[in-house]
Amino acid sequence: MKIKHLYKYLFAALLVLHLSSCNDNTDAEQKFDQTPTERLNAQKGELNDLLLSSEFGWKAVYFTDNTVLGGYTHLFKFAKDGTVQMASDFDSDTKTYKSEYEIQLGSTVSVVFTTKNRIHLLSDSNSYPIPSLEAEGYLGDFQFLYYGQENGDIVFKTNRNNRELRFVKATAEDWTDLSENLIMEQNVIGGEDRPLFRLLETNDGTAIHKFDFSFTAATRFAESNSIETGYSVSYNMGVGYTPTGIVVSPAVEVGGQKLTNFTYSDTDGSFTATGTNGVSAVIKYTDKPLALTDDYKLLLPGQPLGWFGFFIDDYTVEAPTNSPLFYAEIEKINAALPEGQSISTIEIYSNSRIGTFIYYSFVRRAPLQHFVTVEEDEAGKKMVLKHKSWNGNTTVATPAILASFDKYLMDPEGIYVKKENFRLVYSEPVYTFTSASSPFRMTTWKLN
Known part of the structure; x- marks a missing residue:
């Protein structure tokens, strides 16, 4: 060239x-x-168009803090006049309510629900699910900072604690079926006729691991710890309800896969999440404790004084290990009492100077003491309580107000005792007493 x-x-x-x-x-x-203001105005227009773009509005399962609380489903239908139709499964009221919203400019663009509606139930500091959240409420927010779009979702971060929240396009069925979330809540809690014990079982495709499982309805939160020696994995998760099961956060990670959606089976009460290549996680019932302990020996004759207490007006009433049947029996006692009276404490004193007895105290009513003997079932790792007397009188029958409740502690099949690995706010160790033949389980502090 x-x-x-x-x-x-x-x-x-x-x-x-x-x-x-x-x-x-x-x-x-x-x-x-563009100036910063012009860019923010462009984002404001973008968000406004997005909020109005979905035919059936938007759905958000709001986990305000998935270390202590579960998820609350909210539905939103935005209108051009600055109003929004809203419904939620926060409680039994799943009706739709109208309020106002604004898209506001600050350091970023945000959507703010400016007049009271269902979303504000999560930010009301005067309403809290457990005493430890007093003055904090449900840790929720009603202002969400806009962070863009991803796969058709609107991505926000909460103003209060900078947690991600996604709005996904709602369907007509999301609105009509919202009340079914509350039906599912009862399935998660479990009926009195279901077996007492629950476990989480994971399968990574090669190995199966088992974890105990306890759920607290007031907070929609579950705790699950491995029962295997040398395997210290735990799964603590917030739970949100759907018409067909539950969604959890954080995800249950098994074999490198994150499982979040569990489907309910009415046949056996189980919830199953399925991944790929044999990966799965199942929450299911079992008739026996996952692991038996020798903790019952603390109450056997010859041991030091033991004092175990359940208190209606304190944190033991919130223990996730109390069973639905236990709560139902407490209500039966109160229903049988005259107006103004109620059960206050249930305490077990073992090996005191006057013997071993169950102490029932009441509001505006004299206490009752059920004296018992304690026998060991060493093979079954449990104790059996046998009747001696009421208030020292061997000829008196069980008081009618306590007959239904007391029979579970006097289960002829025995009582399991377990020291829990959690605390109920205070430093005192926590022990649970479990009927061997029924879904009855009572959690106490050990106070000496």
Whole structure:
């Protein structure tokens, strides 16, 4: 090739590069030509269009803090006039209510629900599910900062604690079926006729692991700890309800897969999440404790004084290990009492100077003491309580107000005793007493 032709080609190539560079600079200049206010106004318009774009509105399962609380489903249908139709499964009221919202400009763009509606139930500091959240409520927010779109979702972060919240497009069925979430709640809690014990079982495709499982309805929160020696994995998760099962956060991670959606089976009361390549997680019932302990020996004759107490007006009433049957029996006692009276404490004193007895105290009523003997079932790792007397009188029958409740502690099949690995706010150790033949389980502090 001649030199003059080579120069011509080189010049043409340089000209193309120069023109391309000019175009790139022009694009960049156009991109950054807007002021911060103009960019925010553009985002405001974008968010406004998005909120109005979904035919049936938006759905958000709001986990305000998945270390202590579960998820609450909210449905939103935004209108051009600045109003929003809203419904939630926060409680049994799943009706739709109208209120107002604004898209506001600050350091970023946010949607703010400016008049009271269902979302504000999560931010009301005067309403809290457990005493430890007093003055904090459900840790929720009603202002959400806009962070863009992803796979059709609107991505927000909460103003209060900077947690991600996603709005996904709702369907007509989401609105009509919302009340079914509360039916599912009862399945998660478990009926009195279900077996007492529950476990979480994971399968990573090669190995199966088992964990105990306890659920607290007031907080929609579950705790699950491995029962295997040397395997210290735990899964603590917030639970949200759906018409067909539950969704959990954080996800249950098994074999490198994150499982969040569990489907309910009415046949056996189980909830199953299925991954790929044999990975799964199942929450299911079992008739026996996952692990038996020797903790019952603390109450056997010859041991030091033991004092175990359940208190209606304190944190033991919130223990996730109390069973639905136990709560139902407490209600039966109160229903049988005259107006103004109620059960206050249930305490077990073992090996005191006057013997072993169950102490029932009441509001505005004299206490009752059920004296018992304690026998060991060493093979079954449990104790058996046998009747001696009421208040020292061997001829008196069981008081009618306590007959239904007391029979579970006097289970002829025995009582399991377990020291729990959690605390109920205070430093005192926590022990649970479990009927061997029924879904009755009572959690106490050990107070000496």
